[in-house]
Amino acid sequence: MNRTIRRAGTVTLLLVMALLARLTWMQVVDGQALADSDKNRRNAIEQYGHPFGDIIVGGKPVTGSKRSEDGGDLRYQRTYTDGPLYAPVTGFASQVRGWTQLEGIYQDVLDGTDDRLQNPLNMLTGKQAKPGNVLTTIDSGVQRAGYQALNGKKGAAVAIDPDNGEILGAVSTPSFDPSAISGSGKDDTAAWNALTARDGNDKDDDKPTLNRALRQSVPPGSTFKLVVAAAALEDGLYSSVDEPTHSPDPYTLKGTSTVLKNENTAAPCENASLRTALRYSCNNVFAKLATDLGQKKVRAQAEKFGFNDSKQDVPVRASESRFPKKMDAAQTGLSGIGQYDVTATPLQMAMVSQAIAHGGELVDPHMVSQVQDSGGATLRSYENPGSHRVMSQDNAEQLQSAMETVVDKGTGSNAKIDGVTVGGKTGTAQHGVDNSGTPYAWFTSYAKSDSGKKVAVAVMVEDSDAARAEVSGNGLAAPIAEKMMRAALR
Template identity: 50%
Template sequence: MARVRARGNGPQGLPGISVTGRRAGTFCLLLVAALCVQATRVQVFQAQDLDRNSANQRLTVERYAQPRGDILVGPDPVTGSEPTGGRYAYKRGYTDGPTYAAVTGFASQAYGTTQLEGTEDELLTGTDGRLAGWSVWDAVSRRQNPGGDVHTTLNRAAQQAAMRGLGDQKGAVAAIEPATGRILALASTPSYDPGSFAGYGADDQEAWNRLQADADQPMLNRALRQTYPPGSTFKVVTAAAALAAGVVTDPAAPTGAPFPYVLPGTTTPLVNDTPACDRADLSLAAAMTASCNSVLGYLGVRTGLDRMAEMAGNLGFNDARLDVPVRAARSNFDTRMDESQLALSSIGQFDTAATPLTMAMVAAGVANDGTVMRPQLVDRLTRSDGTTVQLMKPAVYRRAMTPAVAGQVRGLMTGVVENGTGGNARIAGAVVGGKTGTAQHGVGNSGTPYAWFIAWAAPAGSDAVPPVAVAVVVEDSGATDVTGGALAAPIARSVMRAVLGG
């Protein structure tokens, strides 16, 4: 009998698969593989970018699902969290927001974060890995940790004195503890209330738009992010460089500076602001006390560009990565210029520009025997229960000059306060050293001059490092006497007195 093979059976008797079926199966497998590849690409390789995408609201919802950690001045928080009853459960609140805005910055549901609210955002929101516990369940469930706290280095009395002193004027104050680099005050005016746009509503948007349109730029951090020609306050840098280079060996001896002093390569004399400077061969001490442009311009040229630039760099100039931890703007001292430009730069003009923070570093370095400490705004980071996450330790920024040179410059600055243009900074029971500055700016020097004062102060009879150094700039006050001695020195005095406890 002939055998009949069942149609459609495979070699082992299983139902056969047609060519079309095999192709469809292969296509489905390819689709599954493609989906796996795409899922891996999205969930692994693109996860970070998607998390940061402005259209991704999940992270914002999580960020404001619980109270944010606080920023503290001393033992007291200057921030808080307010329940909203909306999609974002909490929004940021501020205690006396305008006083501390230059330090805290803002945390807004609509507009992001700045200043310490930005640099310490992960800790404040609880997403910093250092806040995580050891619980396996916490890791599996991805439970959000409570936000940690940021303890600042601010001295509350000094900060309040700075804001009161500035008042309605445009300007800024930076105060530093010379021995440690701790920032004691950081003020900028006009200021703003960061809580006015912390939410996501129409009122928040209106407040934001109003601040953005304000010609006085209240949201500009003038203490950290604005540079100004430092004027005669820069003569402290020039004096230190001349002494360090041996161009001047005795501050009380004649310098050999001619009068008039004609800018090298030109027929233009470098003029002074007072007749007390209009004679030849003044000493460095006399020139600093009377703030003589001709003498300090001459000494800057004699010291030379390289040594002037080196001293400026040691005191904080030309550093584009000065973080406190908020990044400060780069203060400038040109490293390529001719001798006439160097003479002008040596008296804080031409292209020389500085933030108040950098000029406070200048005063602090002189006060601290020539060692400049790295400025720091944060003392420590803690968990919500108060345990320490990170303790900030003082760190040396640069050794700018020898203790001997620093002592000579301190003597020069003391003379300015006791016998010269800085008399408004005197404090009873304290030794104060300072330097005034009135900086021209604008086309043809047509702008209202900036009034500067930098200083340090110590209790009389103390051999310790002075506990405070300060820089003040008043940008536009409307006053008739627009000088550093008249406008900025009294503000510096009030800040230093607050630190000294007077």
């Protein structure tokens, strides 16, 4: 054999060995990554090759599956019953745009790929396991009451059972129908484009896919005064909600010449007790309280309620509600009335009323009770949530009494329910640069029936048809809370 043939043979052998090594590497090392890749069409074909499991509300599925009309080799697509009503709970499952919220968190259970669904026979044969189901804590009556009461306005509402942390309602409007975007056809694309269209003016953007109940944190206005009142009682600055405070009216923010006035100039806010200050929503009292306590003490109390928690999962990840750091005395005073850089989600303000109504103990809020396999066996239960103490029982009961005065004799009269004990706090928060936008209208509350049933509700109305001067927590948000509380205690 001449030298040229021998060299060619050696090179060829090396190339074959390199090819075999590469193939072995791809199969052994890269194989799983390639199999799991989002670009692997076979995964999508398998995932959408059979009906999905369901998300359950009140024992009935609010999701379904149907034969896909435009999906080609993607045989099934998601359907939704009362899609706009439950979209803030379910999220969406789309052949093109992925999975969100409960659909996304429990995707492996709902499409049957979760390892806990496998049995030995399936593992031997490679057969797809039957998908499981997700049971929610949502009460259909409470959810519908909030949705209908908001009536398409930009806003949101959350209802929680104070004793067990179950989220009974999570409403966000305007909403959308997830069924319209679950496929991959032209109609689905057009529907998605319409939902996400932007005209360049955020002020006028309805953002129907935004979950305002959990994922939008805005200034809470005077509803935050409950947090400051709790801090004052816990610190011992005042021992009773009926003890007079040392609060000049009007109050000049410390270190400035800025005078903070009250909306109701006839209200008895000078040196008012916490009960009176909550009843008339006296800015002077709570701005001075926050200043006297200092930002660290107010922040510590706010964080007990859930503020500044960047990993608040219910199990959907909620946006962080924030109480700022590094404020001067004047900014701390403004934070005491829920302004400056204080922000909160409706979930967070519902948690404030939830903890007060439960005697100062906050039970972790959650919207899923169980995850089950196709036969109904429990894969995971959320029925024994954690809890922690936010304030003493005595201080919580004092705040309950003051909140009930707000509804019985104060600014929250539209939340009254005959034969039911209702406590609440109104709020109107500035919106936009130099308060140029329509103010946010807030109401946070709780209700207790003689039978022992309880519910805590927070409502935020971002925008409405009301004139600016007519925007108030009692006028816009309290009637919505009343309807949700009535539904929960029915």
